[in-house]
Amino acid sequence: MQDQDHDHALARPELHRFVAAARAQAIAGTCVTAESVQAGLEDARRRSHAQRMLWLSGTVAVAASLVVMIVVAPLWSDSEGPGAADVATKQLDDAVHMSSTGTPEIRDAWSVALGEGTHEVELVRQHGDADKPLRIELPGRTLELVEGRVTIEVVGDEAAIRLHTGIAAWIGSDGQRTEIEVEHIELETTDEVGEQAPASATTLAREADRLLAADEREQAIDTLRRLIETYPHASQAGTAVLDLARLLAATDRESEARCAYELYLARWPDSSVTAEVEAQLAQLAEADCRGLDLK
């Protein structure tokens, strides 16, 4: 990439000399060899195998304990009902809906620890439920979800959350609660008389961002289409068309991607990214625009 292209990306000329210094740094290269990578890979595999074995033994031990409890507990007391482990599992299953790209660690009926990944957690209150909150342990922080739906993204030691609906709070080390504001208006919310409230362009753009982050591509495509069709003159429409084109191209729908790129060029002929869009178009397989009928 040429310097002038770099400069085009830089909106603050005050930074130019700093950026120029970063670009001019002499690249030292690497002394790492394929052999050292393969040795590291073997080490990592061995460690992973050892951890799996440890986990497996732990699971077997827990399973054995559960079997013992299920078999022995009724003998201790016929009137106590199901075992504690059953109750814990059942309460979590009934009240909490969770989808996750990682492996949640369920600690008890109302406590779960989340590691690396993207996690969607929804706490649905059933009639007669006590208002016991769900405690969510994140790296270095604790979140309390009273009700509603939250998206949590954990990367390394960082956790970012977005509360879509409901009530949640951070719990400080002193037990102090800091309530979290709802950041996102649900697309499917209804007003007081039960009619569907139209989602704003901003709401649709945020929803598309969330779906893209969660790698829910088909839903992201639908949402971007809605945004483009409902709000063709909104400030978000241009980038939505580009995101839609990129997604379609990434899912091998090149004819539709072509439509989206062509639509962008037609609607925003003087855009600063025209050259990039034309380059993307040139990379698509030879095909006519078809399949994407945007209003």
Added chain:
Amino acid sequence: LIERARRHDPAAQRLLFEMHKDRLAAQLQRMTGTPAAVDDLVQEVFISAFRNLDNFRGDSQLGTWLYRIATNQARKWWDSDRRRRRRELRASERLPDASSTPHEDLEQREHHERLYAALGSLPAKLREAFVARVIEGMSLQEASAALGLPISTVSYRTRRAEDLLCAALEVG
């Protein structure tokens, strides 16, 4: 080649490593500004890549996928204790002899140091967008694909990073 590497074929893995190592090392140096950190990070990126090749769906270039892994590894580096050690490394690196170094080189080095110190104070997401778009020189489309983000988000984060950098560097 990727299929063979997925099946743990050492020759295929070696070839993939040789094809991508230099570009990746350069990217990691531009992400961290620290040549001394590059070897460890290159090693970690390739180990992670080879362990997770099954997750590479092939809907992007392998280089783009590796860039995303490199971004994650660099984020851990910035967030870990190594950020503290980085200052020590910098201090122990031999400074050029001022008497034989042109003024411009010293100035450039100072700008480089200040920029990366300021980058270290940015939230990771803003830093990553800025590095990809401004230092790495990717187009909006390329940065969007490399970071797995919508174009609008890349654009917004880059602008926000620039504002914060201007404040941190006390310019503008």
